[in-house]
Amino acid sequence: MSASLQNDPSLTVPAPTGRGDRGGNLSIARNLGLIIALVILCVVGIITAGDRFASTDNLLTILRLAAVVGVVSIGMTFVITGGGIDLSVGAILALASVWATTTGTQDMADSIGWIAMVFSALLVGTCAGLINGILIAYGKVVPFIATLAMLASARGLAEVIADRKTQIIRNQGFTDFFGSEPLGIPFIVIIFAAVTVAGWFLLNRTTFGRRTFAVGGNPEAARLAGIKVQRHTVYLYALLGLTCGIAAVMLMSRTTTGSSTHGTGLELQAIAAVVIGGTLLSGGRGTVIGTLLGVLIFTTLTNVFTLNNLSTSTQAVANGVIIVIAVLLQQRIADRKT
Amino acid sequence: MSTFLHRRRRGLAIVGAFAAATLVLGACGNSSDGGDSDSNVSKSNTDNDKAGKKVVIGFSAPAADHGWMGAITKAAVAQAKQYDDITLKVAEGTNDVNLQISQVETFINDKVDAIVLLPFDGAAMTSVARKAMDAGIVVINVDREFDSPFAARTTVLGDNYGMGVSAGTFVCDDAKGAKGKVVAEIAGIDSLPLTQDRSQGFADALKKCGLKVNNRVAAEFTVESGEKAASNLLQAAPKIDYLWNHDDDQGVGVLAAIKNANRDEFTMIGGAGSANVMRDIKADNTVLKATVIYPSTQAADGIKLARLLVQGKSMSDLSEIEVPRQLKLSAPVVTKDNVDTYIKSAFES
Structure with a gap:
């Protein structure tokens, strides 16, 4: 795999820690661990809930739940691999969902079609991401602070626009289209799959992906190698903003509403999924497949808890324990291999 | 030196044991109060109490982030326990509509008989509640109203x-x-x-x-x-x-x-x-x-109504055969004179 790295004309200096899904044994071992965890979860699900767990309907329920978090997590994988972090994803999703469902946007949708709502959600998401990126790359604001500011102001703006009310989507075409189930698969699950494949391709098979690893691993080396680090950072946050916009459309179709309360706590779910997937929080190493598995582990866990009638907050505790165990295991594996 | 270390270690062990005991006892302290809501709810004391067909009810509510909301779930669970013919499935309380929708989807997959739903956001839960109704499940909407009359069989509201x-x-x-x-x-x-x-x-x-x-x-x-x-x-x-x-x-x-x-x-x-x-x-x-x-027993009433609806019973003190479409609960004033009547049904904040 590292051969392709050398072939990249933009990378005359080998990237210092260009290891993602292409880390050979390391990444296989890590993904194997996640797959084993997922299998164990499924076995627990089958033992405790039997056919209720192992049914097509339940599988689709898990995937529908995973779709919204999943799309954002794929975007988050890019930002974290590129050495950043974004706490504002839930707020951006809320803002996009509200903006796309205002009376103004819905009137526009009535005259030119529901695509106007989709377009405005994607545009708002991307612009918010762009602002994050510019603040961080050119304003030299620490990502944690810049996106914390965006978290507060985007959700505040969403509340102002919506007047803290829930905006109901009138457009039947929108709900019909995104609520459809071609070949029995919910449309939002298809979008999730498409975003995952596109994310994997972008990170592992393109110059953009290789630059992302380089920027996250060692920005100075990346700069010396001729990568425009600042511009690339802006792209990464804009990309994450775009995935927030996509997730907003998915949640709009699921709830038939836009609301300033949508996506509360989404940032933590997405970061947790990315981190247990094996992407390094310090950047330079990232895996889309790992993130996908991370998202599936958390959603399957939620599903098993729901099926077993476990109503208390024990699940939040379980989530916390899983994150710590996953990170500890990864450190062990990494120590042994390197 | 070694005795000093030894003593220090023993001292640490005692402190540690004491700390552990405090934590454990402290953690238990709360759970033993858990039964306080049992007195909030009661059976009907009519023929309707007679055991009938088994009823499986799914229940979902927002996160119990303040006293009233916590009392809602407690009362619903306590109410269900009083009837042997009710099996209650309680989903984890959540303020995430995406998750609450998936909880209702799970209830639909499970083919429960009824769903008692206090939505985090009534409008956002309407479409999945409609789906449940379409699947032949009795949906009882509690406190926060859906925006479609087709999404619930009966709605219980505070005033x-x-x-x-x-x-x-x-x-x-x-x-x-x-x-x-x-x-x-x-x-x-x-x-x-x-x-x-x-x-x-x-x-x-x-x-x-x-x-x-x-x-x-x-x-x-x-x-x-x-x-x-x-x-x-x-x-x-x-x-x-x-x-x-x-x-x-x-x-x-x-x-x-x-x-x-x-x-x-x-x-x-x-x-x-x-x-x-x-x-x-x-x-x-x-x-x-x-x-x-503002009654914290709304969801408990939702459970009772769900049972009546599934078993095909009527509300015994009404001449009407069917359970009503909407119930708006009264908002009485409690003063020193009548506090004893209401203090039993009050919730701990």
Whole structure:
């Protein structure tokens, strides 16, 4: 795999820690661990809930739940691999969902079609991401602070626009289209799959992906190698903003509403999924497949808890324990291999 | 040296054991109070109590982030336990609509007989509730209304406008026609329709006896926000005659602020009806003289209605054969005189 790295004309200096899904044994071992965890979860699900767990309907329920978090997590994988972090994803999703469902946007949708709502959600998401990126790359604001500011102001703006009310989507075409189930698969699950494949391709098979690893691993080396680090950072946050916009459309179709309360706590779910997937929080190493598995582990866990009638907050505790165990295991594996 | 170390180690062990014991006992302390809501709910004491067809009910509500919401789930669970023919599946309380939708989807997959749903956001849960109805499941909507009449078989609602009317009427009765009384109001989250309804009812009732709200602030249903809003209000109004606070959970903070400001010249009326507020009313040694109930047993009633609907029974004290489409619960005023009637059904905040 590292051969392709050398072939990249933009990378005359080998990237210092260009290891993602292409880390050979390391990444296989890590993904194997996640797959084993997922299998164990499924076995627990089958033992405790039997056919209720192992049914097509339940599988689709898990995937529908995973779709919204999943799309954002794929975007988050890019930002974290590129050495950043974004706490504002839930707020951006809320803002996009509200903006796309205002009376103004819905009137526009009535005259030119529901695509106007989709377009405005994607545009708002991307612009918010762009602002994050510019603040961080050119304003030299620490990502944690810049996106914390965006978290507060985007959700505040969403509340102002919506007047803290829930905006109901009138457009039947929108709900019909995104609520459809071609070949029995919910449309939002298809979008999730498409975003995952596109994310994997972008990170592992393109110059953009290789630059992302380089920027996250060692920005100075990346700069010396001729990568425009600042511009690339802006792209990464804009990309994450775009995935927030996509997730907003998915949640709009699921709830038939836009609301300033949508996506509360989404940032933590997405970061947790990315981190247990094996992407390094310090950047330079990232895996889309790992993130996908991370998202599936958390959603399957939620599903098993729901099926077993476990109503208390024990699940939040379980989530916390899983994150710590996953990170500890990864450190062990990494120590042994390197 | 070694004995010193030894002793120190033993000392540490004792401290450690003591700390562990404190933590364990502390953790248990709370769970043993868990049964307090059992007394909130009772059977019907009619023929309807006779065991019938097994009923599987799915229940989902928002996260129990304040006393009233916690009491909702507790009462629902306690109610279901009283009937041997009910199997209750409780989904984890959540403020994430994406997750709450998937919980309802799981109930649909499980082919439950009925779903009792207190949505985090009524509008956002409408489409999945509709899906459940289409699948032949009886959906009972509690407290926060769906935006389509097709999404629920029966809706159980509290009376927010009525709460305001009850509080305003209490003030009018107490003022006995005196004009120029200073009335203050501490509302909940101002943008919620339920807060607007409560305030409207309060203003309308006051108007009847020639009074109006002189000072109004809004808090956010939390203790912290109640303290903040009340401190500001007390600064702004040097003399108050009547104060209505919409919510007893935020009321804990409001009372703290009143105590800090050393004020006791007014009569305070609470809202929702928590147990500690009722104890204060009974003790009659604070400014709190009354509260207006917003029943925390709405979901428990939802469970009972779901059972009746699935078993094809009717509400025994009505001539009507079918269970009604909508129930709006009353918002009575609790004072020292009738507090004993209501304190049993109060929730701990």
